[in-house]
Amino acid sequence: xxxxxxxxxxxxxxxxxxxxxxxxxxxxxxxxxxxxxxxxxxxxxxxxxxxxxxxxxxxxxxxxxxxxxxxxxxxxxxxxxxxxxxxxxxxxxxxxxxxxxxxxxxxxxxxxxxxxxxxxxxxxxxxxxxxxxxxxxxxxxxxxxxxxxxxxxxxxxxxxxxxxxxxxxxxxxxxxxxxxxxxxxxx
Amino acid sequence: xxxxxxxxxxxxxxxxxxxxxxxxxxxxxxxxxxxxxxxxxxxxxxxxxxxxxxxxxxxxxxxxxxxxxxxxxxxxxxxxxxxxxxxxxxxxxxxxxxxxxxxxxxxxxxxxxxxxxxxxxxxxxxxxxxxxxxxxxxxxxxxxxxxxxxxxxxxxxxxxxxxxxxxxxxxxxxxxxxxxxxxxxxxxxxxxxxxxxxxxxxxxxxxxxxxxxxxxxxxxxxxxxxxxxxxxxxxxxxxxxxxxxxxxxxxxxxxxxxxxxxxxxxxxxxxxxxxxxxxxxxxxxxxxxxxxxxxxxxxxxxxxxxxxxxxxxxxxxxxxxxxxxxxxxxxxxxxxxxxxxxxxxxxxxxxxxxxxxxxxxxxxxxxxxxxxxxxxxxxxxxxxxxxxxxxxxxxxxxxxxxxxxxxxxxxxxx
Numbered sequence: 001x002x003x004x005x006x007x008x009x010x011x012x013x014x015x016x017x018x019x020x021x022x023x024x025x026x027x028x029x030x031x032x033x034x035x036x037x038x039x040x041x042x043x044x045x046x047x048x049x050x051x052x053x054x055x056x057x058x059x060x061x062x063x064x065x066x067x068x069x070x071x072x073x074x075x076x077x078x079x080x081x082x083x084x085x086x087x088x089x090x091x092x093x094x095x096x097x098x099x100x101x102x103x104x105x106x107x108x109x110x111x112x113x114x115x116x117x118x119x120x121x122x123x124x125x126x127x128x129x130x131x132x133x134x135x136x137x138x139x140x141x142x143x144x145x146x147x148x149x150x151x152x153x154x155x156x157x158x159x160x161x162x163x164x165x166x167x168x169x170x171x172x173x174x175x176x177x178x179x180x181x182x183x184x185x186x187x
Numbered sequence: 188x189x190x191x192x193x194x195x196x197x198x199x200x201x202x203x204x205x206x207x208x209x210x211x212x213x214x215x216x217x218x219x220x221x222x223x224x225x226x227x228x229x230x231x232x233x234x235x236x237x238x239x240x241x242x243x244x245x246x247x248x249x250x251x252x253x254x255x256x257x258x259x260x261x262x263x264x265x266x267x268x269x270x271x272x273x274x275x276x277x278x279x280x281x282x283x284x285x286x287x288x289x290x291x292x293x294x295x296x297x298x299x300x301x302x303x304x305x306x307x308x309x310x311x312x313x314x315x316x317x318x319x320x321x322x323x324x325x326x327x328x329x330x331x332x333x334x335x336x337x338x339x340x341x342x343x344x345x346x347x348x349x350x351x352x353x354x355x356x357x358x359x360x361x362x363x364x365x366x367x368x369x370x371x372x373x374x375x376x377x378x379x380x381x382x383x384x385x386x387x388x389x390x391x392x393x394x395x396x397x398x399x400x401x402x403x404x405x406x407x408x409x410x411x412x413x414x415x416x417x418x419x420x421x422x423x424x425x426x427x428x429x430x431x432x433x434x435x436x437x438x439x440x441x442x443x444x445x446x447x448x449x450x451x452x453x454x455x456x457x458x459x460x461x462x463x464x465x466x467x468x469x470x471x472x473x474x475x476x477x478x479x480x481x482x483x484x485x486x487x488x489x490x491x492x493x494x495x496x497x498x499x500x501x502x503x504x505x506x507x508x509x510x511x512x513x514x515x516x517x518x519x520x521x522x523x524x525x526x527x528x529x530x531x532x533x534x535x536x537x538x539x540x541x542x543x544x545x546x547x548x549x550x551x552x553x554x555x556x557x558x559x560x561x562x563x564x565x566x567x568x569x570x571x572x573x574x575x576x577x578x579x580x581x582x583x584x585x586x587x588x589x590x591x592x593x594x595x596x597x598x599x600x601x
Binding site: 029167168173177 | 473
């Protein structure tokens with residue numbers, strides 16, 4: 001076991017760095033303004049490819065360690081080619097990844113050793129919305145459920161509190177549960 | 188006019204401060220825009236009672252001595268208590284005097300009022316924690332067809348239009364107003380964000396008795412993990428009634444109040460709510476559970492298990508399967524929105540560089556940062572968790588007047 005004073009240890013989240021960043025933001029709040037960026041290229045049919053390269057934050061531009069690629073398509077039941085996950089599944093990937101990262105970070109702060117964290121996510125959707133078949137049905141999810149199976153050195157209530165706190169601080173949970181202004185333009 | 192210390196505000200905090208200054212023989216004056224206990228007289232709704240039981244209502248030199256220690260004071264009783272305290276302390280008082288600005292004057296301060304200017308070495312701001320309602324940005328987009336009310340101008344249900352009411356915020360103010368408005372025949376929808384759930388009594392004692400007893404109220408501001416959060420926490424869901432009822436969200440649901448998630452905004456006559464209601468309730472349920480665990484552990488450790496009623500746990504907050512994410516205000520008959528979204532202190536008259544980028548006063552437990560001789564008393568969790576309550580003022584007033592005495596080199600304090 002490595003020395004927790006110099007390395008993350010426990011669950012491998014560098015909480016000291018995050019807490020340091022939080023107090024630094026008190027003095028220079030503008031450093032906290034980030035811009036996350038994705039480019040998306042149509043391939044064929046409903047198949048497209050996205051890449052994530054760089055982002056803006058802490059007052060400057062940054063590159064990821066490599067360019068990350070994501071593909072998306074629609075499934076065979078929609079008469080598409082099913083080359084990749086659907087966009088809505090990728091949204092659920094984002095939610096689960098965000099919540100799980102939060103669980104690990106909160107566990108680190110609370111000095112709880114995690115052994116296994118598994119999330120199962122399910123989103124309900126009535127496709128009458130996207131097909132325009134029923135104007136009273138929304139396009140998006142009408143319910144999203146996340147179920148966590150967590151093995152950790154903690155009581156049941158402590159584990160529930162990890163998951164609750166993770167939701168409270170989750171960007172994607174907030175994005176899904178609250179309206180956001182979205183502007184789409186044509187260059 | 189000249190004095191050593193100007194105290195701004197003659198509520199319980201200003202008067203307690205005056206009491207402690209007098210004990211240290213520090214020359215001072217208390218300036219009050221209205222009369223003693225002005226906010227309690229003019230800015231509270233009709234049925235409001237203190238959250239704290241009478242036995243807990245004490246200030247340095249005066250404690251409740253009536254025959255109903257477990258009761259809760261109505262506003263007229265609070266005003267009478269504070270008036271009695273003012274007579275006891277015999278505070279040098281300038282009433283009907285509004286402070287217009289506070290500026291630096293050499294090593295000291297200049298306090299400009301509508302009835303003249305005071306020059307002094309030190310100032311203690313005791314002008315209350317709840318001077319102006321804190322409205323979320325969304326409030327600006329509220330449809331004009333709906334009446335907008337804050338707890339500061341709310342009087343009683345009958346002064347509201349007939350029809351439905353959306354109460355935003357599940358603090359003490361929010362749940363109390365939601366309850367009485369719903370009972371008046373105006374169906375209430377309650378938008379619930381982060382909140383603090385507490386039972387009125389536990390194991391036969393008032394929950395605030397326990398919080399005193401286990402030392403929680405004495406926890407100091409510099410020992411609290413996230414003091415910014417602690418100071419912003421909504422007031423606990425408590426109400427002072429003779430029956431000592433618990434007024435949590437389940438109690439409101441039982442009476443027919445409908446719960447929705449945090450108010451997110453308005454769009455095309457629709458109020459939109461966040462989908463985090465379940466988590467808001469889970470957070471509050473877990474936190475209440477941890478408090479009750481702490482109380483039970485304390486009882487066991489101190490060998491008192493036989494002295495108190497048996498431990499119990501309360502049912503989790505019930506949330507309907509799919510709470511609405513939007514409500515058409517007109518179609519659902521909502522005529523009024525009550526913004527129980529908190530209050531802020533008004534420091535707009537403090538013309539000194541003592542605020543952060545969000546306009547919050549910078550201070551270390553009431554000792555204002557970067558402005559020697561300036562103090563603040565009577566804010567939530569100022570120096571201890573109990574600072575938010577009337578009985579918390581005593582220790583804070585002692586601490587801050589000690590510090591002040593050291594600064595002006597007077598008395599034997601500190």
